[in-house]
Amino acid sequence: MANRSPAKRAAAIPHGLGRAELLEMYRLVRLTRSLEEKLELLFKQSKVVGGLFRSLGQEGESVASAFALRRRDDGTGDMLSPLIRNLGSMLTIGARPVEVVRQYMAKGDSPARGKELNIHFTDYRRGFIGQISPLGDLVPVMAGVTLTFRQRGEDRVGMVYIGDGATSTGAFHEGINLAAVQRCPLVVIVENNGWAYSTPTRMQTAAKSFADKAAGYGAAADRVDGNDMLAVYGAAKKAVDRARAGEGVTLLQVDTYRRRGHAQHDAQTYMDPAEIERWATGNDPIDRYVAALTGNGWARPEELAEIDRAIDGELDEAVAEAEASPLPEPEEARADVTGDGPVAGPWYRLDTPDPTKA
């Protein structure tokens, strides 16, 4: 074959990113999808305890938004709080696959020590605070976290995720309002994936968009195609930079689509299979990212394939390691309720039942 030189001049990489960062984002989004596929397999083998929540179709915006943060592992970086479909954000800010698998398998050495499930776990050094199930609650919490950045004069930023559904909660409202009026350095990512369990967005709000709600709080607004990873990165970076410059809260709406049901048990019969198919084949965030990387000459297919192989190996190891972890000791249930030592166990389980020891 004739030597072609140079095949095509590579377009400039946008948003100040370098090639290494583009590849890192690819690794993270691929890792997210592959890890969830692995968890699904384990779920079907009954090795996962409890529910499983896929973020299929949303991995791109999750990774790309978190990627815009100043990520460190020594407690001085930016902080984020994910929701259940933000495995991508968690992995981006530094959570490790083995930790996630241990969580899903309810192991005693999982980050939450078996006390909380799936990706509800926290690490202040790497900069993430696990959510709890009552939706919206982490918005006020992150308002408080970012308030301390102002109190201490730190140029750190917080990022909190909220679904289209959870923007209806009082907690969301009070949290974003408080953050905005106190000019907290907080980026609120509204992930509009079209559904809150079985409730479509038209039943969730009469507002024309979630970005519209920002004006009601005096927050800046932006909206972006959530399945265009580079666009998401750009918009998130802009919001993060604004926050870091002391310009306050941005509500960034990312439009994406939830291709699976609410959780593994949900057959999503309320969704139109043709619509799901359209998103899967025509608007997958990873497909689009790969096309951008290779089409612009920013990455070669072999590089991406090498990353895929490394991920497969990494995940096999993580699963093996997690499977080898023990379940927690039952008496651990008594520990860490307060700082005052374990709470009493039942008196009738003592070797000699004794109510005075209740």
Added chain:
Amino acid sequence: MATATKRRAKPEHVSLTAQGKPVTLLEAIREGLWEEMERDPSVFLMGEDIGAYGGAFKVTEGMLDAFGPLRVVDTPISEIGFTGAAAGAAHMGMRPVVEMQFIDFIACAYDMITNYVATSRYRGSGAVPMVIRGPSGGYVRGGPFHSQNPEAAFFHTPGLKIVYPSTAYDAKGLIKAAIRDDDPVLFFEHKWLYRRPQLREVLPQEDYTVPIGKARTHREGKDLTIVTYAALVHKSQEAAEVLEKEDGLDVEIIDLRTILPLDDDAIVESVKKTNRLLIVHEDTRTGGIAGEIAMRVSEKAFEWLDAPIQRVTAIDAPIPYSPPLEDYFLPQTDDVVKAARWLANY
């Protein structure tokens, strides 16, 4: 140029103890807050109207001027919002003290407190060293939403601590202990006791705390134990004086001071001494903590009881406003006398 707060002269209204003057329960709490703010820069306040206005009851008067708006934060009307924000700040190493303008509004933050704050340590999200404080209780014709005693609602929540002092000494010592405690503490301040002249006392000038989780013997006696807290400590005291004078009865009064964790040892020790137990609380009957206390005494000291455990409580109704209604609703001194007599004569 920043001025160290310690170099500024401390205002008169928080210098009463320093001058050897007596303080009311409210002034004791105010001094405690001020001293902790001076002592530890991670302590800060959040709440409605606490800054420019000094708080609805003026507990935080002067603090905005002294400590600035980053440490005395006037919040929007957002109990969920500022309670959650306090938790976030606590995660980052601050020690926030949140004011509920009336403790009745703590209900608005029920989810945040019980689901998020109380469970944080257990779930591995770390200890949450925050205090939620507010004016509680009735006898002031405040009606259903300005008179509540909400301890029972949160008593049931593992992970929390609940404190409810009845004296100025305990109020100052316990607000400091609460702020220094690494767990979330609900600190209830009885509004009828806030400015009662009979409770004014001269406090120690040195820094002191009162331990959370330890009851106090308010009055020693041998015939009957009253376990109580907050305003009813003082009504029980009145009742004890009547019973001594008219019935020759010697009543012991245990002031719980801490509602959660309960001081089982103090309660049991007293019951073993007197063999008769009357639990007195301002909260309503059903689900009030008297039931729990009675159960614990049954578990730990049944053989020492010479009579069934009894209780004096408010009736099971929302809190009415008009004086004849509120007086009927709430426990009165005479109720304690009558119930104690019944027990003594059993």
